[in-house]
Amino acid sequence: MKPFVSDVPASRVVFGAGTLSDLRSEVARLGINRAFFLSTAAQRETIAVARASMADLFAGEFADAAMHTPVAVTDTALAMLRAADADGLVSIGGGSAIGLGKALALRTGLPHLAVPTTYAGSEMTPILGQTEEGVKTTMRDPVVQPASVLYDVELTLTLPAQMSGVSGLNAIAHAVEALYASDADPIILLMAEEGIRALAGSLPLIAKDAQNGEARSDALYGAWLCATCLGRTTVALHHKLCHVLGGTFDLPHAETHAAVLPHAWAYNAPAVPEAAAKLRRALATDRPAQSLFDMTASFGAPTALRDLGMPKDGIDRAVELIFKNPYANPRPLEPDAIRALLEDVWAGRRPNA
Structure with a gap:
C-alpha cells in the first residue's frame, strides 16, 4: 500500500x-x-x-x-x-x-x-x-x-435525456481525473471507479426512458460519488481545458466536458496504466476513450467544439491560456500535442484509444 x-x-x-x-x-x-x-x-x-x-x-x-x-x-x-x-x-x-x-x-x-x-x-x-x-x-x-x-x-426526472447524458459525462470526468490524481487516497479510488460504473450503467437506461426512477437514482448516486472525488483531489488537463474553453468562449459547461473527456483521457492514458485498468473495468471496455465518445453521441449531444460555438481560430488562444497557468498533469504538456488534441475535439474526431 x-x-x-x-x-x-x-x-x-x-x-x-x-x-x-x-x-x-x-x-x-x-x-x-x-x-x-x-x-x-x-x-x-x-x-x-x-x-x-x-x-x-x-x-x-x-x-x-x-x-x-x-x-x-x-x-x-x-x-x-x-x-x-x-x-x-x-x-x-x-x-x-x-x-x-x-x-x-x-x-x-x-x-x-x-x-x-x-x-x-x-x-x-x-x-x-x-x-x-x-x-x-x-x-x-x-x-x-x-x-x-x-x-x-x-x-x-424532468432533466431531458440529452442533458442527462452530458451532465452525467461531466460527472464521470471528475472521477476519471481522480483515478490518476497524485493526492487520491484508496477510498477515493474506490469511489471514483464505483461512480463511473454507476453512471455508465444508468445513463443508457435514462436515454431510453427518462422516467426510469431506478436508473435516475443510480445516476444521482454515481454523480454524488464522482463529485466527492472532485472535491477531494486535484484536477489536471481535462478540467484545465474545460475551464479555458468555457470561460473564454462561453461554451456550455456540461457539453464541453462531455466533448473534451474522451480526448483528454486518450492524451493521458499512456502515462497512467493503473488508472487505465480501473477505467476499463468501470466502463466494461478495452477502449475507454471511444466508449466515452460514443456515449456522448448516443445522446445526440455534440462531440465537436465547433458545434458548441467555438471558432476554429480560437484554438491558438486556448493553447496560449492553457500554458499560461498549466495544471499539474501525469503526462507532460506539449504545445503541439495539445494543439492537435484541441483540433481533434474541435472537429469531433473519434479517438483511437
Missing part, C-alpha cells in the same frame, strides 16, 4: 426520492431564519414549491444564475441578498445556481444548502470557478462548500 493522506471535509448529505419535503428541517438545522433562494429561470417552479413549504423562512430569490459564475451576476445577486436581510442561502439547480451560491457564501460567510437537479457535482466541492472579462479563474476554499446537500431523485 502506497502512503497517503486522507482529508475528509465535514458535509451533510440527504439522499432519496421526495427529499425536497425535508428542506424546511434542513434549513432550520443550519440555523437559517431568512433563506435567500438561488436558481436559473428553469427552476422557478421548484422554488415556488419550496417556498410554499417554508413561507415563514423565505427572504427572497434570485433566478438569474448564469454559466461559469460571472462576477457581474454575483454582484447583482449580492445586492439583492443584502436588501433581503437574509441569513442563509439555498441554491436549487445545476452548476450555475450552486456556483452562484458558493460565490455568495465566499463573500458573506453565510451558510449554504444546495439542492442539485443535475449531475454536475459542484455541491460536493470546495472549488469555485468565476468568470470576468472572458477569463475563468478557479480557487479552492472550504468556506465555499455547501454545509448541506439535499439530493432528491424526483427533481432529476
Whole structure:
C-alpha cells in the first residue's frame, strides 16, 4: 500500500426520492431564519414549491444564475441578498445556481444548502470557478462548500435525456481525473471507479426512458460519488481545458466536458496504466476513450467544439491560456500535442484509444 493522506471535509448529505419535503428541517438545522433562494429561470417552479413549504423562512430569490459564475451576476445577486436581510442561502439547480451560491457564501460567510437537479457535482466541492472579462479563474476554499446537500431523485426526472447524458459525462470526468490524481487516497479510488460504473450503467437506461426512477437514482448516486472525488483531489488537463474553453468562449459547461473527456483521457492514458485498468473495468471496455465518445453521441449531444460555438481560430488562444497557468498533469504538456488534441475535439474526431 502506497502512503497517503486522507482529508475528509465535514458535509451533510440527504439522499432519496421526495427529499425536497425535508428542506424546511434542513434549513432550520443550519440555523437559517431568512433563506435567500438561488436558481436559473428553469427552476422557478421548484422554488415556488419550496417556498410554499417554508413561507415563514423565505427572504427572497434570485433566478438569474448564469454559466461559469460571472462576477457581474454575483454582484447583482449580492445586492439583492443584502436588501433581503437574509441569513442563509439555498441554491436549487445545476452548476450555475450552486456556483452562484458558493460565490455568495465566499463573500458573506453565510451558510449554504444546495439542492442539485443535475449531475454536475459542484455541491460536493470546495472549488469555485468565476468568470470576468472572458477569463475563468478557479480557487479552492472550504468556506465555499455547501454545509448541506439535499439530493432528491424526483427533481432529476424532468432533466431531458440529452442533458442527462452530458451532465452525467461531466460527472464521470471528475472521477476519471481522480483515478490518476497524485493526492487520491484508496477510498477515493474506490469511489471514483464505483461512480463511473454507476453512471455508465444508468445513463443508457435514462436515454431510453427518462422516467426510469431506478436508473435516475443510480445516476444521482454515481454523480454524488464522482463529485466527492472532485472535491477531494486535484484536477489536471481535462478540467484545465474545460475551464479555458468555457470561460473564454462561453461554451456550455456540461457539453464541453462531455466533448473534451474522451480526448483528454486518450492524451493521458499512456502515462497512467493503473488508472487505465480501473477505467476499463468501470466502463466494461478495452477502449475507454471511444466508449466515452460514443456515449456522448448516443445522446445526440455534440462531440465537436465547433458545434458548441467555438471558432476554429480560437484554438491558438486556448493553447496560449492553457500554458499560461498549466495544471499539474501525469503526462507532460506539449504545445503541439495539445494543439492537435484541441483540433481533434474541435472537429469531433473519434479517438483511437
